[in-house]
Amino acid sequence: MSALENAKRFWKDFSKREPEIKKALINEDYEKCQELILDLDEYAYAHFGCHFFVDNAYSDFEMTWDTGPNKTTQYLASMVCETAPVSIQKSWILQPFLPPLSQKAIQAQVQIKDEIYSLTDFLLFYEPREAQNTWKCWIYCPGFSLIPNAENKREMSIYLLEMALGQCAYEAYVGEVDSLDAPDPNRAFCNLVDAYETFMDQVEKKGWKTYSSPLDIYSVYQPIKEIADDSFRKDMKFLFTTHPLFTEDTIEGNSDVLKDLEAKEGEFGTIYYGNLFGSREDALFRQQLSMQLGKAFTPYAKVIAGSIGKSFSYIDVIVFDREQFNLGLQKIQKKLDKQVKLYYQKF
DSSP states (O other), rough: OOOOHHHHOOOOOOOHHHHHHHHHHHHHHHHHHHHHHHHHHHHHHHSSSSSSEEOOOGOOOEEEEEETTHEEEEEHHHHHHHSSSSSHHHOEESSSSSSSTOOHHHHHHHEETEEEEEEGOOEEHHHHHHHTEEEEEEOTTTTTGGOHHHHHHHHHHHHHHHHHHHHHHHHEEEEEEEEESSSSSTTTEEEGGGGHHHHHHHHHHTTTTOSSSGGGGEEOOOEEEEEEESSSSTSEEEEEEEEEHHHHHOOOHHOHHHHHHTTTOOOOEEEEOOOOSSHHHHHHHHHHHHHHHHHTTTTTEEEEEEEEESEEEEEEEEESOOOOHHHHHHHHHHHHHHTTOOOOOOO
């Protein structure tokens, strides 16, 4: 089996129950709906690393994957949504990541002592960090003063802000999060349910970069020290990545992220080739090739990172089906035979 085959099996089982799930949602029989998706949800968590939930808000059937910040899980959930049957894609809104103010967020409740609070009871105080294009955020709730543990309040604040903003905006624009026991009159604020609109208005005014997915957000790394030799993966000058933990693990020789994906029947690997020009043209060629590969590999692999080295260039990928990936890479190599020879190595 492979991660891609696991996704196909998920949709096969979901399709059999789809009429009953829709009927339960229309009748607002949420207990029945939970019964219908229970083992599907358990399967999803075991094979893709996250839970999902369904709803019919505003008469549209929606399926949302609650990935959290784990990038491997985000890539797996995105692949699952991309491989949904056409009939599912036509009749469901598929959300591979938590959107702003999802039904989960609207229904969320927090109990502090004897009081129950919803998202409307929280205030967001914020301060821009212009150099990073992010905000430092503080969440205030009247009940926070009753909680002595500061870390518990901070974790609760992170969770609530993530639900209010959605996964993409949270990762793109939130730098730090803390809690407040009392309102701060010296900082800008809004109700937490208005956080997404408030932030995105500011993003537009400030001209900050916008993203449609948390997988579009990339980081740039530069090795701490210049490595003398020109050997494989030791000659890298700059690294571009949408999966920072994966990149850090491979640089430091760790395997936690690799093993997590292997357990879900996928793999990380790198496509590499000898630099062709010995100039700035190498960077442009790698960028163009990366885009070409990204389009060609869907849905059985995704480009997640890349780097330029003294001798080699690297395009790192997450592979959901090794057999299909190998065939796809062979087809691409035939087209590029006169330009460059590509090699692949699993991490």
